[in-house]
Amino acid sequence: VVCAHASPAGHCPPGLDSFSHATADVAERVLTSRAWRVARRDLNAERFDPVQPTGEAQNTTSRDDLVERHCAELAAADLIGVFHPNCWGQPPAILKGWIERVFRLDTAYSYAQGVGFESVPVGLLKARRALVFNTSDTTAACEAEVFGDPLDTLWRRYVFGLCGVSDVSRRCYGPVAGSAAEQRHAWLLEVEAIVNAAALTPR
Amino acid sequence: VVCAHASPAGHCPPGLDSFSHATADVAERVLTSRAWRVARRDLNAERFDPVQPTGEAQNTTSRDDLVERHCAELAAADLIGVFHPNCWGQPPAILKGWIERVFRLDTAYSYAQGVGFESVPVGLLKARRALVFNTSDTTAACEAEVFGDPLDTLWRRYVFGLCGVSDVSRRCYGPVAGSAAEQRHAWLLEVEAIVNAAALTPR
Numbered sequence: 001v002v003c004a005h006a007s008p009a010g011h012c013p014p015g016l017d018s019f020s021h022a023t024a025d026v027a028e029r030v031l032t033s034r035a036w037r038v039a040r041r042d043l044n045a046e047r048f049d050p051v052q053p054t055g056e057a058q059n060t061t062s063r064d065d066l067v068e069r070h071c072a073e074l075a076a077a078d079l080i081g082v083f084h085p086n087c088w089g090q091p092p093a094i095l096k097g098w099i100e101r102v103f104r105l106d107t108a109y110s111y112a113q114g115v116g117f118e119s120v121p122v123g124l125l126k127a128r129r130a131l132v133f134n135t136s137d138t139t140a141a142c143e144a145e146v147f148g149d150p151l152d153t154l155w156r157r158y159v160f161g162l163c164g165v166s167d168v169s170r171r172c173y174g175p176v177a178g179s180a181a182e183q184r185h186a187w188l189l190e191v192e193a194i195v196n197a198a199a200l201t202p203r
Numbered sequence: 204v205v206c207a208h209a210s211p212a213g214h215c216p217p218g219l220d221s222f223s224h225a226t227a228d229v230a231e232r233v234l235t236s237r238a239w240r241v242a243r244r245d246l247n248a249e250r251f252d253p254v255q256p257t258g259e260a261q262n263t264t265s266r267d268d269l270v271e272r273h274c275a276e277l278a279a280a281d282l283i284g285v286f287h288p289n290c291w292g293q294p295p296a297i298l299k300g301w302i303e304r305v306f307r308l309d310t311a312y313s314y315a316q317g318v319g320f321e322s323v324p325v326g327l328l329k330a331r332r333a334l335v336f337n338t339s340d341t342t343a344a345c346e347a348e349v350f351g352d353p354l355d356t357l358w359r360r361y362v363f364g365l366c367g368v369s370d371v372s373r374r375c376y377g378p379v380a381g382s383a384a385e386q387r388h389a390w391l392l393e394v395e396a397i398v399n400a401a402a403l404t405p406r
Contacts, residue, residue: 016320050253050296089353089361090293093253093300100296117219118340118378137321147360150292150353157350158292175321 001036002073003027005083006043006095015176016085016135019184023133023173024083026188027195031079034199039073043094050097060106070102077127079198080165082155086136086143086172089150099159108163123164130155130165131198133191136174143172169194204239205276206230208286209246209298218379219288219338222387226336226376227286229391230398234282237402242276246297253300263309273305280330282401283368285358289339289346289375292353302362311366326367333358333368334401336394339377346375372397 005024024040031038041048048066062068074080084091091099103109109121132155136143143149149172156168171194173187208227210220227243234241244251251269265271277283287294294302306312312324335358339346346352352375359371374397376390 044254050300051247088299088302088306089357090299093296093303096291096293096299097253097296099291103291117380148351148353148356150351150356150361153351153353154292158353177320 001031001038001079001081002070002077003031003038003040003081003083004043004095004098005041006048006092006098015179016137016174019173019176019187020083020085020133020135022184022188023135023191024081026191027081027083027131027133030192030195031199034196036079036199039077041070041073043098048094048098050094050100052097052101060104062101064101067101070098071104071107074102075107075124075126077125078129080125080127080130080160081133081195082130083133084135086134086138086151086174089143089147090154091151103159103163121162123162125163125165127165129167129198129201130160130169131194132156132168132170134170134172134174135176136172137177138174140172140174143174169198204234204241204282204284205273205280206234206241206243206284206286207246207298207301208244209251209295209301210288218382219340222376222379222390223286223288223336223338225387225391226338226394227284229394230284230286230334230336233395233398234402237399239282239402242280244273244276246301251297251301253297253303255300255304263307265304267304270304273301274307274310277305278310278327278329280328281332283328283330283333283363284336284398285333286336287338289337289341289354289377292346292350293357294354306362306366324365326365328366328368330368332370332401332404333363333372334398335359335371335373337373337375337377338379339375340380341377343375343377346377372401 003024028038028040084095108125109123111121134151152170160168206227231241231243287298311328312326314324355373363371
Protein backbone atom coordinates (compact mmCIF):
# COMPACT_ATOMS: atom_id res chain seq x y z
CA VAL A 1 0.00 0.00 0.00
CA VAL A 2 1.09 3.53 -0.70
CA CYS A 3 -0.49 6.05 1.67
CA ALA A 4 0.26 9.68 0.84
CA HIS A 5 -1.05 12.56 2.87
CA ALA A 6 -0.51 16.27 2.75
CA SER A 7 -1.63 19.61 4.10
CA PRO A 8 -2.30 22.80 2.19
CA ALA A 9 0.06 25.74 2.30
CA GLY A 10 -1.22 28.83 3.99
CA HIS A 11 -4.48 29.11 5.77
CA CYS A 12 -5.96 25.81 6.85
CA PRO A 13 -8.80 26.11 9.35
CA PRO A 14 -8.01 24.58 12.75
CA GLY A 15 -8.72 20.86 12.88
CA LEU A 16 -8.97 20.16 9.16
CA ASP A 17 -5.34 19.21 8.82
CA SER A 18 -5.04 17.27 12.07
CA PHE A 19 -8.24 15.36 11.39
CA SER A 20 -6.90 14.42 7.97
CA HIS A 21 -3.80 13.03 9.70
CA ALA A 22 -6.10 11.09 12.04
CA THR A 23 -7.75 9.37 9.06
CA ALA A 24 -4.30 8.34 7.78
CA ASP A 25 -3.38 7.04 11.26
CA VAL A 26 -6.46 4.81 11.31
CA ALA A 27 -5.76 3.47 7.82
CA GLU A 28 -2.14 2.68 8.65
CA ARG A 29 -3.14 0.89 11.86
CA VAL A 30 -5.81 -1.25 10.17
CA LEU A 31 -3.59 -2.21 7.21
CA THR A 32 -0.62 -3.04 9.42
CA SER A 33 -2.83 -5.20 11.65
CA ARG A 34 -3.90 -7.09 8.50
CA ALA A 35 -0.23 -7.70 7.64
CA TRP A 36 -0.08 -5.30 4.71
CA ARG A 37 3.22 -3.58 4.12
CA VAL A 38 2.49 0.15 4.25
CA ALA A 39 4.60 2.88 2.64
CA ARG A 40 3.25 5.90 4.47
CA ARG A 41 4.35 9.26 3.12
CA ASP A 42 3.74 12.54 4.91
CA LEU A 43 4.71 14.86 2.06
CA ASN A 44 5.08 17.92 4.27
CA ALA A 45 7.22 16.07 6.82
CA GLU A 46 9.54 14.71 4.15
CA ARG A 47 9.65 18.12 2.40
CA PHE A 48 8.55 16.69 -0.93
CA ASP A 49 9.33 19.24 -3.64
CA PRO A 50 6.19 19.71 -5.77
CA VAL A 51 8.05 21.64 -8.46
CA GLN A 52 10.19 19.59 -10.78
CA PRO A 53 13.26 21.27 -12.28
CA THR A 54 12.42 22.55 -15.75
CA GLY A 55 15.18 20.44 -17.25
CA GLU A 56 13.39 17.30 -16.13
CA ALA A 57 10.11 18.14 -17.83
CA GLN A 58 8.98 15.41 -20.21
CA ASN A 59 11.50 13.03 -18.72
CA THR A 60 10.43 9.66 -17.40
CA THR A 61 13.12 9.68 -14.72
CA SER A 62 14.13 12.19 -12.07
CA ARG A 63 17.43 13.15 -10.51
CA ASP A 64 15.56 13.45 -7.21
CA ASP A 65 15.98 10.12 -5.35
CA LEU A 66 12.86 10.75 -3.30
CA VAL A 67 10.79 11.01 -6.49
CA GLU A 68 12.30 7.74 -7.74
CA ARG A 69 11.41 5.99 -4.47
CA HIS A 70 7.84 7.30 -4.68
CA CYS A 71 7.53 6.09 -8.26
CA ALA A 72 8.83 2.61 -7.38
CA GLU A 73 6.38 2.38 -4.46
CA LEU A 74 3.47 3.55 -6.59
CA ALA A 75 4.24 1.07 -9.36
CA ALA A 76 4.50 -1.82 -6.87
CA ALA A 77 1.41 -0.97 -4.79
CA ASP A 78 -1.65 -3.22 -4.64
CA LEU A 79 -3.69 -0.47 -2.99
CA ILE A 80 -3.28 3.30 -2.94
CA GLY A 81 -4.58 5.63 -0.24
CA VAL A 82 -4.62 9.43 -0.24
CA PHE A 83 -5.59 11.63 2.69
CA HIS A 84 -5.89 15.40 2.43
CA PRO A 85 -8.07 18.40 3.23
CA ASN A 86 -10.26 19.86 0.51
CA CYS A 87 -8.42 23.02 -0.41
CA TRP A 88 -10.26 25.19 -2.98
CA GLY A 89 -11.89 22.02 -4.34
CA GLN A 90 -8.44 20.58 -5.05
CA PRO A 91 -5.64 18.74 -3.30
CA PRO A 92 -3.03 20.87 -1.51
CA ALA A 93 -0.25 22.09 -3.84
CA ILE A 94 2.31 19.70 -2.37
CA LEU A 95 0.05 16.73 -3.16
CA LYS A 96 -0.69 18.12 -6.63
CA GLY A 97 3.05 18.17 -7.26
CA TRP A 98 3.24 14.57 -6.06
CA ILE A 99 0.71 13.64 -8.74
CA GLU A 100 2.68 15.55 -11.39
CA ARG A 101 6.04 14.03 -10.51
CA VAL A 102 5.07 10.51 -9.41
CA PHE A 103 2.09 9.65 -11.64
CA ARG A 104 4.42 10.18 -14.55
CA LEU A 105 4.70 8.91 -18.10
CA ASP A 106 5.89 5.28 -18.26
CA THR A 107 5.28 4.81 -14.52
CA ALA A 108 1.55 5.47 -14.20
CA TYR A 109 0.43 5.78 -17.82
CA SER A 110 1.70 5.55 -21.35
CA TYR A 111 0.62 6.03 -24.94
CA ALA A 112 0.14 3.28 -27.47
CA GLN A 113 2.82 3.26 -30.13
CA GLY A 114 2.21 5.66 -32.96
CA VAL A 115 -0.38 7.86 -31.23
CA GLY A 116 0.21 11.40 -30.01
CA PHE A 117 -0.24 13.16 -26.68
CA GLU A 118 -3.73 14.23 -27.76
CA SER A 119 -4.94 10.62 -27.57
CA VAL A 120 -6.19 8.81 -24.48
CA PRO A 121 -3.32 7.29 -22.45
CA VAL A 122 -3.14 3.68 -21.27
CA GLY A 123 -3.04 3.10 -17.50
CA LEU A 124 0.01 1.24 -16.20
CA LEU A 125 -0.56 0.96 -12.46
CA LYS A 126 -0.77 -2.50 -10.91
CA ALA A 127 -3.19 -1.38 -8.18
CA ARG A 128 -6.83 -1.79 -9.11
CA ARG A 129 -8.14 -0.10 -5.99
CA ALA A 130 -7.67 3.28 -4.34
CA LEU A 131 -9.07 4.92 -1.22
CA VAL A 132 -9.43 8.69 -0.95
CA PHE A 133 -10.25 10.34 2.38
CA ASN A 134 -10.87 14.07 2.44
CA THR A 135 -11.69 16.53 5.17
CA SER A 136 -13.62 19.68 4.50
CA ASP A 137 -15.34 22.60 6.13
CA THR A 138 -18.33 22.27 3.88
CA THR A 139 -20.78 19.39 4.05
CA ALA A 140 -20.59 16.63 1.44
CA ALA A 141 -24.06 17.68 0.23
CA CYS A 142 -23.02 21.31 -0.28
CA GLU A 143 -19.85 20.20 -2.04
CA ALA A 144 -21.86 18.02 -4.41
CA GLU A 145 -24.82 20.32 -5.00
CA VAL A 146 -23.20 23.75 -5.06
CA PHE A 147 -19.81 22.92 -6.57
CA GLY A 148 -20.33 19.58 -8.33
CA ASP A 149 -17.68 17.93 -6.11
CA PRO A 150 -14.66 18.48 -8.39
CA LEU A 151 -12.36 16.50 -6.06
CA ASP A 152 -14.32 13.38 -6.87
CA THR A 153 -13.84 13.94 -10.60
CA LEU A 154 -10.16 14.79 -10.18
CA TRP A 155 -9.25 11.63 -8.29
CA ARG A 156 -11.73 9.15 -9.74
CA ARG A 157 -11.78 10.11 -13.41
CA TYR A 158 -8.53 11.92 -14.09
CA VAL A 159 -5.76 10.57 -11.87
CA PHE A 160 -6.88 7.04 -11.08
CA GLY A 161 -9.14 6.62 -14.10
CA LEU A 162 -6.38 7.43 -16.58
CA CYS A 163 -3.80 5.29 -14.74
CA GLY A 164 -5.85 2.09 -14.70
CA VAL A 165 -7.12 2.16 -11.11
CA SER A 166 -10.78 1.46 -11.72
CA ASP A 167 -12.13 0.96 -8.19
CA VAL A 168 -11.98 4.20 -6.20
CA SER A 169 -13.71 4.63 -2.83
CA ARG A 170 -13.87 8.21 -1.68
CA ARG A 171 -15.30 9.81 1.44
CA CYS A 172 -15.26 13.44 2.49
CA TYR A 173 -15.82 14.33 6.15
CA GLY A 174 -17.07 17.73 7.17
CA PRO A 175 -17.63 20.31 8.27
CA VAL A 176 -14.76 19.55 10.65
CA ALA A 177 -14.83 23.06 12.19
CA GLY A 178 -17.24 23.02 15.11
CA SER A 179 -17.80 19.24 14.87
CA ALA A 180 -18.43 17.28 18.08
CA ALA A 181 -15.87 14.76 19.32
CA GLU A 182 -18.57 12.09 18.97
CA GLN A 183 -19.05 12.99 15.30
CA ARG A 184 -15.33 12.84 14.58
CA HIS A 185 -15.17 9.47 16.32
CA ALA A 186 -18.00 8.19 14.12
CA TRP A 187 -16.14 9.37 11.01
CA LEU A 188 -12.98 7.55 12.08
CA LEU A 189 -14.98 4.38 12.69
CA GLU A 190 -16.18 4.61 9.11
CA VAL A 191 -12.60 5.04 7.86
CA GLU A 192 -11.69 1.93 9.85
CA ALA A 193 -14.56 -0.06 8.31
CA ILE A 194 -13.75 1.01 4.74
CA VAL A 195 -10.02 0.30 5.06
CA ASN A 196 -10.70 -2.98 6.80
CA ALA A 197 -12.97 -4.13 3.97
CA ALA A 198 -10.35 -3.11 1.40
CA ALA A 199 -7.65 -4.97 3.34
CA LEU A 200 -9.68 -8.18 3.16
CA THR A 201 -10.13 -8.18 -0.61
CA PRO A 202 -7.59 -10.18 -2.63
CA ARG A 203 -4.48 -8.26 -3.66
CA VAL B 204 -3.81 43.77 -13.87
CA VAL B 205 -2.23 40.75 -12.29
CA CYS B 206 -1.20 38.12 -14.84
CA ALA B 207 0.09 34.89 -13.35
CA HIS B 208 1.23 31.98 -15.43
CA ALA B 209 2.81 28.68 -14.63
CA SER B 210 3.86 25.33 -16.00
CA PRO B 211 3.34 21.91 -14.47
CA ALA B 212 6.14 19.93 -12.93
CA GLY B 213 7.15 16.79 -14.69
CA HIS B 214 5.79 15.66 -17.95
CA CYS B 215 4.21 18.38 -20.04
CA PRO B 216 3.63 17.42 -23.66
CA PRO B 217 5.64 19.48 -26.15
CA GLY B 218 3.96 22.74 -27.05
CA LEU B 219 1.41 22.91 -24.24
CA ASP B 220 3.63 24.97 -22.01
CA SER B 221 5.07 27.22 -24.69
CA PHE B 222 1.64 27.87 -26.17
CA SER B 223 0.39 28.83 -22.71
CA HIS B 224 3.24 31.37 -22.51
CA ALA B 225 2.21 32.65 -25.94
CA THR B 226 -1.31 33.40 -24.64
CA ALA B 227 0.22 35.38 -21.75
CA ASP B 228 2.46 37.28 -24.18
CA VAL B 229 -0.56 38.34 -26.23
CA ALA B 230 -2.47 39.46 -23.12
CA GLU B 231 0.45 41.50 -21.83
CA ARG B 232 0.94 43.19 -25.20
CA VAL B 233 -2.75 44.12 -25.57
CA LEU B 234 -3.09 45.42 -22.03
CA THR B 235 0.12 47.45 -22.19
CA SER B 236 -0.98 48.96 -25.50
CA ARG B 237 -4.21 50.04 -23.77
CA ALA B 238 -2.16 51.74 -21.04
CA TRP B 239 -2.93 49.23 -18.30
CA ARG B 240 -0.21 48.65 -15.77
CA VAL B 241 0.55 44.93 -15.87
CA ALA B 242 2.13 42.89 -13.07
CA ARG B 243 3.15 39.81 -15.00
CA ARG B 244 4.34 36.90 -12.90
CA ASP B 245 5.99 33.83 -14.34
CA LEU B 246 5.86 31.66 -11.23
CA ASN B 247 8.43 29.15 -12.48
CA ALA B 248 10.88 31.86 -13.54
CA GLU B 249 10.64 33.64 -10.19
CA ARG B 250 10.85 30.29 -8.33
CA PHE B 251 7.64 30.89 -6.41
CA ASP B 252 7.53 28.47 -3.47
CA PRO B 253 4.11 26.76 -3.49
CA VAL B 254 4.60 25.26 -0.02
CA GLN B 255 4.19 27.65 2.87
CA PRO B 256 6.19 26.92 6.03
CA THR B 257 3.99 25.08 8.52
CA GLY B 258 4.56 27.80 11.09
CA GLU B 259 2.81 30.27 8.83
CA ALA B 260 -0.35 28.22 8.43
CA GLN B 261 -3.49 30.15 9.38
CA ASN B 262 -1.54 33.40 9.35
CA THR B 263 -2.74 36.34 7.30
CA THR B 264 0.82 37.49 6.66
CA SER B 265 3.94 35.75 5.35
CA ARG B 266 7.63 36.14 6.09
CA ASP B 267 8.21 35.59 2.36
CA ASP B 268 8.49 39.04 0.73
CA LEU B 269 7.54 37.63 -2.66
CA VAL B 270 4.24 36.36 -1.23
CA GLU B 271 3.56 39.78 0.30
CA ARG B 272 4.18 41.48 -3.05
CA HIS B 273 1.83 39.04 -4.79
CA CYS B 274 -0.86 39.68 -2.17
CA ALA B 275 -0.54 43.47 -2.54
CA GLU B 276 -0.78 43.19 -6.33
CA LEU B 277 -3.79 40.89 -6.15
CA ALA B 278 -5.63 43.16 -3.72
CA ALA B 279 -4.96 46.24 -5.91
CA ALA B 280 -5.81 44.62 -9.26
CA ASP B 281 -8.77 45.73 -11.38
CA LEU B 282 -8.43 42.66 -13.60
CA ILE B 283 -6.84 39.27 -12.99
CA GLY B 284 -5.49 36.96 -15.68
CA VAL B 285 -4.26 33.39 -15.29
CA PHE B 286 -2.58 31.32 -17.99
CA HIS B 287 -1.71 27.66 -17.54
CA PRO B 288 -1.88 24.20 -19.10
CA ASN B 289 -4.59 21.82 -17.97
CA CYS B 290 -2.69 19.36 -15.83
CA TRP B 291 -4.83 16.45 -14.56
CA GLY B 292 -7.88 18.73 -14.71
CA GLN B 293 -6.16 21.13 -12.34
CA PRO B 294 -3.67 23.99 -12.36
CA PRO B 295 0.03 23.06 -12.10
CA ALA B 296 1.18 22.59 -8.47
CA ILE B 297 3.14 25.84 -8.47
CA LEU B 298 0.00 27.78 -9.44
CA LYS B 299 -2.08 25.86 -6.89
CA GLY B 300 0.39 26.98 -4.22
CA TRP B 301 0.04 30.55 -5.49
CA ILE B 302 -3.72 30.29 -4.86
CA GLU B 303 -3.14 28.86 -1.37
CA ARG B 304 -0.60 31.51 -0.34
CA VAL B 305 -1.88 34.61 -2.18
CA PHE B 306 -5.68 34.16 -2.16
CA ARG B 307 -5.42 34.14 1.60
CA LEU B 308 -7.66 35.03 4.51
CA ASP B 309 -8.09 38.81 4.91
CA THR B 310 -6.54 39.44 1.48
CA ALA B 311 -8.95 37.62 -0.84
CA TYR B 312 -11.76 36.57 1.50
CA SER B 313 -12.90 36.83 5.08
CA TYR B 314 -15.60 35.63 7.42
CA ALA B 315 -18.33 37.78 8.93
CA GLN B 316 -17.84 38.40 12.62
CA GLY B 317 -19.10 35.64 14.86
CA VAL B 318 -19.29 32.90 12.20
CA GLY B 319 -17.00 29.90 11.92
CA PHE B 320 -14.86 28.47 9.15
CA GLU B 321 -17.74 26.18 8.15
CA SER B 322 -19.75 29.18 6.90
CA VAL B 323 -19.51 30.81 3.47
CA PRO B 324 -16.71 33.40 3.28
CA VAL B 325 -17.10 36.97 2.04
CA GLY B 326 -15.06 37.95 -1.05
CA LEU B 327 -12.65 40.86 -0.56
CA LEU B 328 -11.04 41.34 -3.97
CA LYS B 329 -11.47 44.67 -5.71
CA ALA B 330 -11.32 43.10 -9.19
CA ARG B 331 -14.73 42.18 -10.55
CA ARG B 332 -13.35 40.52 -13.65
CA ALA B 333 -10.94 37.67 -14.36
CA LEU B 334 -9.66 36.02 -17.52
CA VAL B 335 -8.52 32.40 -17.54
CA PHE B 336 -6.68 30.95 -20.54
CA ASN B 337 -5.87 27.25 -20.53
CA THR B 338 -4.11 24.96 -22.96
CA SER B 339 -4.89 21.30 -23.17
CA ASP B 340 -4.29 18.16 -25.16
CA THR B 341 -7.93 17.24 -25.07
CA THR B 342 -10.62 19.14 -26.92
CA ALA B 343 -12.89 21.50 -24.98
CA ALA B 344 -15.83 19.25 -25.87
CA CYS B 345 -14.12 16.14 -24.46
CA GLU B 346 -13.14 18.04 -21.33
CA ALA B 347 -16.73 19.15 -20.79
CA GLU B 348 -18.51 15.95 -21.77
CA VAL B 349 -16.17 13.27 -20.42
CA PHE B 350 -14.80 15.01 -17.34
CA GLY B 351 -17.30 17.77 -16.57
CA ASP B 352 -14.60 20.43 -17.04
CA PRO B 353 -13.44 20.67 -13.41
CA LEU B 354 -11.05 23.54 -14.20
CA ASP B 355 -14.02 25.72 -15.00
CA THR B 356 -15.60 24.95 -11.63
CA LEU B 357 -12.31 25.43 -9.78
CA TRP B 358 -11.61 28.90 -11.15
CA ARG B 359 -15.12 30.25 -11.64
CA ARG B 360 -16.94 28.94 -8.59
CA TYR B 361 -14.28 28.24 -6.00
CA VAL B 362 -11.40 30.67 -6.35
CA PHE B 363 -12.97 33.70 -8.02
CA GLY B 364 -16.52 33.00 -6.90
CA LEU B 365 -15.61 32.90 -3.22
CA CYS B 366 -13.33 35.95 -3.48
CA GLY B 367 -15.91 38.28 -5.03
CA VAL B 368 -14.78 38.17 -8.66
CA SER B 369 -18.11 37.55 -10.34
CA ASP B 370 -17.26 37.96 -14.02
CA VAL B 371 -14.94 35.18 -15.22
CA SER B 372 -14.17 34.58 -18.90
CA ARG B 373 -12.43 31.31 -19.54
CA ARG B 374 -11.18 29.66 -22.71
CA CYS B 375 -9.35 26.38 -23.14
CA TYR B 376 -7.37 25.77 -26.35
CA GLY B 377 -6.61 22.27 -27.50
CA PRO B 378 -5.54 19.79 -28.46
CA VAL B 379 -2.28 21.69 -28.85
CA ALA B 380 -0.29 18.56 -29.76
CA GLY B 381 -0.45 18.14 -33.50
CA SER B 382 -2.27 21.44 -34.07
CA ALA B 383 -1.54 23.42 -37.22
CA ALA B 384 0.26 26.76 -37.05
CA GLU B 385 -2.84 28.32 -38.58
CA GLN B 386 -5.02 26.94 -35.78
CA ARG B 387 -2.68 28.25 -33.08
CA HIS B 388 -2.67 31.64 -34.78
CA ALA B 389 -6.50 31.66 -34.75
CA TRP B 390 -6.49 30.83 -31.02
CA LEU B 391 -4.10 33.70 -30.30
CA LEU B 392 -6.32 36.08 -32.28
CA GLU B 393 -9.18 35.08 -30.02
CA VAL B 394 -7.07 35.72 -26.91
CA GLU B 395 -6.29 39.15 -28.35
CA ALA B 396 -9.98 39.91 -28.95
CA ILE B 397 -11.04 38.78 -25.47
CA VAL B 398 -8.31 40.70 -23.66
CA ASN B 399 -8.91 43.76 -25.83
CA ALA B 400 -12.62 43.77 -24.96
CA ALA B 401 -11.78 43.40 -21.26
CA ALA B 402 -9.26 46.24 -21.50
CA LEU B 403 -11.95 48.57 -22.87
CA THR B 404 -14.45 48.01 -20.05
CA PRO B 405 -14.33 50.52 -17.18
CA ARG B 406 -11.94 49.62 -14.36
